Amino acid sequence: MTYPEDPMDTTIVPPRLSAGLSLHPSGATHGGENTPVIDLADVAVWYGDYQAVRGVSMPVARNQITAMIGPSGCGKSTVLRSLNRMNDLIGGARVTGVVSYHGQDLYARDVDPIEVRRRIGMVFQKPNPFPKSIYDNVTYGLKVNKMDTGRTDDLVEQALRGAALWDEVKDKLKTSALALSGGQQQRLCIARTIAVRPEVILMDEPCSALDPIATGKIEDLMHELAASYTIVIVTHNMQQAARVSHRTAFFTAELDDAGVRHGRLVEFNDTGRIFTNPADKRTEDYITGRFG
Ligand SMILES: Nc1ncnc2c1ncn2[C@@H]1O[C@H](COP(=O)(O)OP(=O)(O)OP(=O)(O)O)[C@@H](O)[C@H]1O
Numbered sequence: 001m002t003y004p005e006d007p008m009d010t011t012i013v014p015p016r017l018s019a020g021l022s023l024h025p026s027g028a029t030h031g032g033e034n035t036p037v038i039d040l041a042d043v044a045v046w047y048g049d050y051q052a053v054r055g056v057s058m059p060v061a062r063n064q065i066t067a068m069i070g071p072s073g074c075g076k077s078t079v080l081r082s083l084n085r086m087n088d089l090i091g092g093a094r095v096t097g098v099v100s101y102h103g104q105d106l107y108a109r110d111v112d113p114i115e116v117r118r119r120i121g122m123v124f125q126k127p128n129p130f131p132k133s134i135y136d137n138v139t140y141g142l143k144v145n146k147m148d149t150g151r152t153d154d155l156v157e158q159a160l161r162g163a164a165l166w167d168e169v170k171d172k173l174k175t176s177a178l179a180l181s182g183g184q185q186q187r188l189c190i191a192r193t194i195a196v197r198p199e200v201i202l203m204d205e206p207c208s209a210l211d212p213i214a215t216g217k218i219e220d221l222m223h224e225l226a227a228s229y230t231i232v233i234v235t236h237n238m239q240q241a242a243r244v245s246h247r248t249a250f251f252t253a254e255l256d257d258a259g260v261r262h263g264r265l266v267e268f269n270d271t272g273r274i275f276t277n278p279a280d281k282r283t284e285d286y287i288t289g290r291f292g
Pocket of ligand 1: 073074079
């Protein structure tokens with residue numbers, strides 16, 4: 001599956017003024033701890049005439065890590081991309097139902113998708129730093145979003161510290177990002193994402209291209225990031241979901257009467273519950289390795 005991997009690319013979707021989103025740029029939230037940051041109500045995603053996933057209703061809680069698991073093709077990435085309008089960049093893709101962000105419909109006409117993607121950032125499966133210096137990678141989003149405050153050096157340091165990369169790169173900020181290891185590149189992509197001060201970070205299998213040591217570092221980092229950010233992660237790795245997440249959504253794909261396969265959300269609950277006492281047999285079969 002291919003889709004543009006640069007959430008900052010304003011050449012793809014021209015910026016519009018956003019009337020709908022009125023939150024503080026730091027991501028300050030309305031409501032209490034339990035108010036969902038994002039809420040999905042009967043969401044379905046279509047690619048042309050094909051309904052890839054249907055009937056998804058679940059909240060994404062603030063400062064928690066929500067994992068999406070399930071067999072290949074069940075629509076995890078599709079749903080993840082619906083959370084920051086990344087599917088807009090795929091010709092023929094459309095979302096029905098309601099994805100709300102602090103109670104506002106993310107797909108309302110007057111909502112600016114570029115602003116959505118700044119507040120709800122994304123980290124991809126394959127580390128995708130730009131062929132630029134480490135410093136320029138971090139400042140890229142600041143420039144694109146016209147967030148250059150004159151304190152750029154401080155912001156770069158802050159973002160790199162936030163991504164647990166500062167100590168490893170502080171003496172070589174002007175060297176190419178492509179010279180970093182895969183794990184460092186992925187942490188740089190996280191630094192690039194947090195530099196624009198999002199509230200939510202979406203991660204689409206962020207460790208699948210990394211070795212176990214680099215994976216461990218990203219998982220540790222996710223725990224740290226959850227103190228300040230709301231995180232949604234798609235992972236194939238059930239142990240990873242069990243290790244890092246607070247809540248887990250299990251998806252599967254099932255054939256309809258016409259023999260067409262659609263993804264659907266089977267069960268959503270606290271991660272401990274999903275992995276020890278799932279309510280649905282399909283979840284149990286999956287987590288015990290009997291299926292998928
Ligand atoms: N750009 C696209 N165009 C058409 N169909 C697509 C596109 N992207 C995904 N699909 C289809 O939507 C369904 C869900 O795909 P998706 O990639 O979301 O599943 P997934 O659970 O993330 O799978 P995987 O774990 O293999 O990445 C699949 O049938 C897939 O072929």
